[in-house]
Amino acid sequence: MLLYYFLGTVILSGLIFYIRRKAFTYSFAVIFVFLQLGLTAYGIINYRQTDLSFFSIDPLAILFLIILSILTIPTFIHSFIYINNNLKLNIDKNSAIYLSSIVIFITSMTGVYLANHLVVIWVFLELSTISASVSVYLKRNAEALEASWKYVFVSSISIAFVFIGILFLSISMQEANITDLSVKTLKEHAPELNTQWLKIAFVFIFTGLTAKMGLFPMYTAGIDAKDKAPSPVSALLSTALLNAGFVAFIRFYSIFSATSIKVWMNYIMILSGLLSVFVATVYMMKVKNYKRMYAYSSIEHAGLVIMAIAAGGIGIFAAIWHLVLHSFAKSALFYQTGQVFRAFHSKSISHHGNYFRINFAGAMVLVIGFLCITAIPPSGMFITEFFILKSFFEANMTWLIIVTLILLTFIIYSFSVSVFRLLYGDNKNITDFEKINPLESATQYVFLGIVIWLGFFPPQILLDLMKNVL
Amino acid sequence: MFIIIALIIFNITLLYISIAKRLNSYINLIAFQGFLLFVIAFYELSEIHIINLIFVLLETVIFKTFAIPYFLKKIIKKNKITREAEPFVSNFISLLIITTAIFISFVLATNLEANTEKVIYYSISISTVFTGLFLIMSRKKIITHIMGYIIIENGVFLLSLAVGNKMPMLVNTGILLDIFATILTLGIFVNKIGDVFKEVDVDNLESLKD
Numbered sequence: 076m077l078l079y080y081f082l083g084t085v086i087l088s089g090l091i092f093y094i095r096r097k098a099f100t101y102s103f104a105v106i107f108v109f110l111q112l113g114l115t116a117y118g119i120i121n122y123r124q125t126d127l128s129f130f131s132i133d134p135l136a137i138l139f140l141i142i143l144s145i146l147t148i149p150t151f152i153h154s155f156i157y158i159n160n161n162l163k164l165n166i167d168k169n170s171a172i173y174l175s176s177i178v179i180f181i182t183s184m185t186g187v188y189l190a191n192h193l194v195v196i197w198v199f200l201e202l203s204t205i206s207a208s209v210s211v212y213l214k215r216n217a218e219a220l221e222a223s224w225k226y227v228f229v230s231s232i233s234i235a236f237v238f239i240g241i242l243f244l245s246i247s248m249q250e251a252n253i254t255d256l257s258v259k260t261l262k263e264h265a266p267e268l269n270t271q272w273l274k275i276a277f278v279f280i281f282t283g284l285t286a287k288m289g290l291f292p293m294y295t296a297g298i299d300a301k302d303k304a305p306s307p308v309s310a311l312l313s314t315a316l317l318n319a320g321f322v323a324f325i326r327f328y329s330i331f332s333a334t335s336i337k338v339w340m341n342y343i344m345i346l347s348g349l350l351s352v353f354v355a356t357v358y359m360m361k362v363k364n365y366k367r368m369y370a371y372s373s374i375e376h377a378g379l380v381i382m383a384i385a386a387g388g389i390g391i392f393a394a395i396w397h398l399v400l401h402s403f404a405k406s407a408l409f410y411q412t413g414q415v416f417r418a419f420h421s422k423s424i425s426h427h428g429n430y431f432r433i434n435f436a437g438a439m440v441l442v443i444g445f446l447c448i449t450a451i452p453p454s455g456m457f458i459t460e461f462f463i464l465k466s467f468f469e470a471n472m473t474w475l476i477i478v479t480l481i482l483l484t485f486i487i488y489s490f491s492v493s494v495f496r497l498l499y500g501d502n503k504n505i506t507d508f509e510k511i512n513p514l515e516s517a518t519q520y521v522f523l524g525i526v527i528w529l530g531f532f533p534p535q536i537l538l539d540l541m542k543n544v545l
Numbered sequence: 546m547f548i549i550i551a552l553i554i555f556n557i558t559l560l561y562i563s564i565a566k567r568l569n570s571y572i573n574l575i576a577f578q579g580f581l582l583f584v585i586a587f588y589e590l591s592e593i594h595i596i597n598l599i600f601v602l603l604e605t606v607i608f609k610t611f612a613i614p615y616f617l618k619k620i621i622k623k624n625k626i627t628r629e630a631e632p633f634v635s636n637f638i639s640l641l642i643i644t645t646a647i648f649i650s651f652v653l654a655t656n657l658e659a660n661t662e663k664v665i666y667y668s669i670s671i672s673t674v675f676t677g678l679f680l681i682m683s684r685k686k687i688i689t690h691i692m693g694y695i696i697i698e699n700g701v702f703l704l705s706l707a708v709g710n711k712m713p714m715l716v717n718t719g720i721l722l723d724i725f726a727t728i729l730t731l732g733i734f735v736n737k738i739g740d741v742f743k744e745v746d747v748d749n750l751e752s753l754k755d
Contacts, residue, residue, distance in 0.1 A: 232694065
């Protein structure tokens with residue numbers, strides 16, 4: 076099945092690129108969505124099996140594959156809305172390149188989730204970088220070029236870092252006479268590896284993967300890309316690709332944590348996570364643009380998640396649950412920025428106001444989305460953040476709880492200032508607003524509903540999946 | 546023995562790159578590094594399959610020694626980039642930093658490994674990666690950033706040769722990194738950047754910030 080999936084996506088992406096007729100493009104997109112959903116269904120049926128010998132369907136993979144497949148539907152809906160509003164014509168060359176690169180992008184993230192071999196994970200990460208940078212460059216102006224250039228350059232360096240890390244890992248494997256780079260073999264033989272080499276390998280791999288996970292130090296490129304990309308791509312970059320980074324990291328972490336360097340490794344992860352939350356706080360206080368604010372909010376959540384993984388115990392479960400809920404809440408907010416931009420023709424916070432009058436459905440999305448993403452009680456993220464803080468407490472890091480809570484208070488303050496300015500602020504200068512169809516917000520309501528529902532009544536099957544990720 | 550001589554010459558190219566003034570000498574040094582990688586791969590990868598070896602050798606000769614320098618020269622000509630490298634720091638400080646990097650990576654590798662040949666391998670590849678990063682941080686032009694990236698890739702390739710006999714898959718994946726990333730950065734983006742911006746300089750890339 077996986078072979079047919081990869082072949083099918085390559086063919087579909089080629090067809091979308093070559094046949095630029097609206098009816099055809101729509102039907103190819105629908106076929107791709109069904110192919111993606113079909114693969115997910117196949118994965119659920121053939122749970123815990125191996126396919127094509129480099130891909131296996133374990134709890135971590137199937138969990139994030141389901142989320143990616145759900146995200147695929149609104150990605151195409153909002154991409155077509157975006158293209159129709161900007162071009163109002165047939166599909167042209169740029170949007171054909173954009174759509175076919177999105178198909179490859181989603182395929183490569185599926186590959187990262189399912190791969191059980193370190194080099195295969197790396198190859199799909201590289202593919203996701205390339206396809207993402209192409210889809211960021213839809214608008215073909217200087218700013219989009221700058222954003223995608225920075226993204227491709229910083230990501231290429233970080234992906235080279237991951238490869239250097241894998242090479243160091245393989246040096247320590249040679250000393251222990253292992254040649255198989257699959258996760259399962261390495262987990263079994265991890266205690267035999269030389270810890271000095273493992274430490275160097277971890278530093279390189281972690282630094283490289285922070286570009287995908289959106290953590291300090293390599294988070295910078297992602298911010299610009301999320302700012303300038305079309306809103307469906309921004310949503311994918313800060314949810315599905317962030318998840319892909321974490322899935323890849325957890326695969327590496329599951330190997331390294333079987334050795335004696337685990338404690339040392341957790342210190343680095345907590346340092347990076349705390350600095351990420353700090354950086355996000357500082358920039359959210361001064362940010363002038365909604366998309367950048369949401370992008371920094373992703374940095375904050377990624378920081379919380381990596382600290383929870385480092386704290387261990389219940390923290391790992393809470394981290395995965397947090398990632399699941401964050402994927403839905405953040406993508407709903409990013410889809411909404413597309414509508415806000417069409418209403419005001421600007422992303423800057425100072426040009427906005429009175430959104431309730433202009434687009435009631437969209438304004439409600441922002442209110443509920445704000446509650447969800449800042450983890451205020453009806454949101455499921457309140458429960459996950461509570462568990463994350465509990466895991467810090469269990470790991471005897473009360474100081475970390477205090478620092479994190481102080482930083483989170485600043486984040487909630489600055490988030491609410493800008494969102495309420497958009498909702499209730501005064502704007503007499505702008506007169507021509509575009510009417511937005513309330514139906515366009517439907518997917519966003521569904522996603523935010525999922526965030527609240529999963530917080531109150533998580534299905535047992537989901538909890539079992541999340542408990543067995545490592 | 547040949548390998549060690551080639552590795553030491555490779556190390557000297559790093560020192561030369563840190564003080565080179567003109568873009569042309571950077572390009573020539575990158576081509577020469579490609580040739581040195583060919584020599585090292587030829588002597589080092591004696592145990593792998595012959596077809597795989599031919600693939601690796603072709604990559605080093607055709608891609609690293611001829612294609613990349615050719616395209617770099619073409620881009621410089623097409624975008625009328627001035628021939629000076631325009632570093633932010635003086636040559637003396639560059640040389641000092643690169644020498645320190647080589648020294649530190651040598652100490653690091655000696656602590657980790659007993660075999661002398663492997664020590665030379667690891668220390669030179671780590672210092673190559675450092676040199677590439679330093680070039681990216683300390684030079685002004687976008688084209689020198691790409692050259693820094695190519696030098697990082699040379700370091701990665703050298704490191705993958707050290708484990709290449711046992712795990713040839715890693716060498717091949719490293720080549721994949723080379724070809725994909727270099728074609729993407731060189732072919733698409735530099736040409737686009739040249740079309741959109743008049744001066745191909747990092748100062749143009751400052752409109753996105755907080």
